[in-house]
Amino acid sequence: MPRDPIQQRQQIEDQIIEAAWAYYHDDLNQSEIAEKLGLSRATVVNYLGEARRREYVRISLSPDVFRERQISSELREKFGLKECLVVPTGETGDQTLSRVARAASDWLPQLLVRGDRLGVSWGETIFKVSQYAERRPIPEIEIVQLVGSMTTPLGFAAETCSANLAQKFDATCINLHAPLLVEQPGLAEMLRAEPVIARQLDAVRTCNKVLFAAGSCEPDSHVVRCGLVSLDLLEAYKARGAQAVISGRFIDAEGNAILGEMDNRIIGADIAQMKGKDVALLVSAGLDRVDPILATMRAGITTHLATCSATTAALLNT
Structure with missing residues (x-):
């Protein structure tokens, strides 16, 4: 039977x-x-x-091991960062990204304390960090979505990144209930004035810690693949010196914001609001990210960096 x-x-x-x-x-x-x-x-x-x-078992290595490597110390000292975490480079770009994102997810809870308000950006890297994060309740913290929402076929919407981390850390989640980009500056201004969105944008401005990535200005950048900018608009920003994309905003090689008509139509954190944080954790790796990482550090945004050994070697040789 x-x-x-x-x-x-x-x-x-x-x-x-x-x-x-x-x-x-x-x-x-x-x-x-x-x-x-x-x-x-x-x-x-x-x-x-x-x-x-099924995540019945989670294998993790202590982030301290990767922060205490000599190459991590050299990177920290050269660029005046508070802490750096450097993991071995993988055999492929995808493997490297996964390694860095997993290490950053293990490190992030160590950087958070009771009462923190953590702003979370978007993109594939940050989505992977939110996926890999282990459930670890942290008392009385808030997770804030730094940029508005956008329909994307890539599967890493901004609200997903913040909601994932809020769930993992038992945190209050403050999502930004507005589009990332609208057609008319006047509409963006009206939306920013809406009481609910205004309160959410106030939370964005008052984050004391942020988690973000440095996007490239190449044609395969996620801002192009998700439809935030066209290839023509990307080339126009590059002609003005664009070197990196931070939360949908462009900066040049020295870290200066490159303002354009699109900025008046974006709802979310701007470059000025990303500066002066107690912790600004940049998670980024790959040789195509070297120039964006440099630009981001020169912008005065980054305090902590999670990356890979090949990227670190290239940064140290600049």
Whole structure:
């Protein structure tokens, strides 16, 4: 007689949990677990992988290890930063981004204390940080969406980034209930004056800590891929010296804001509001991000930097 499917699923679930506990807590090897549970070694390997996929198990390394490396100290001293975290570069750009984002997600809770108001930007990097973050309640903090919302096929909307982190840290989430970009400056002005949005923008201005990335001005930049700017508009900004994109705003190589007609139509933090924070954690990696990172540091925004060793080497050689 065939077994009940519900009981069968429950048995598999129990074996996944038992295998994970035996491997990560009891220090048994895969063969020993297979013998103990009456399974094949291949099944144990699959179950351990499934436990990690379901986030029953989280493997993390102490951020202190990566902050105390000599290369991290050299980077910190050269650019006058408070702290730097440098992880090994991966074999691909995607692997490197994932490594840096995961390390930053482990580091971020150490930078937060009771009463903080953390402003969260957007983009693929920040989305990955919010995904990788471990659940770790931090008393009485607020997570604030720094820029308005925008429909994007890329899957990393601004409100998702802030909501993810708020959920992980048991924080109050202050989303910015307005579009990132509207067609007319007058409409943007009217929206900013709406009481609900005005209160949310006040929260944006009063963040004491921010989490953000440095976007490039290349054609594959997320501001182009998500439709915030056209290629023609991007080229126009580059002709004026644009070197990086911070929360949808362009800056030049020296970190100066490049103002254009688009700025009057954006609802969200501007470059001036990103400065003077207790913590401004920049998460960015890749050789195509070297110039944007330099521009961002020269803008006086960055206090903390999470990146990779190849990017660090290039920064130190500038």
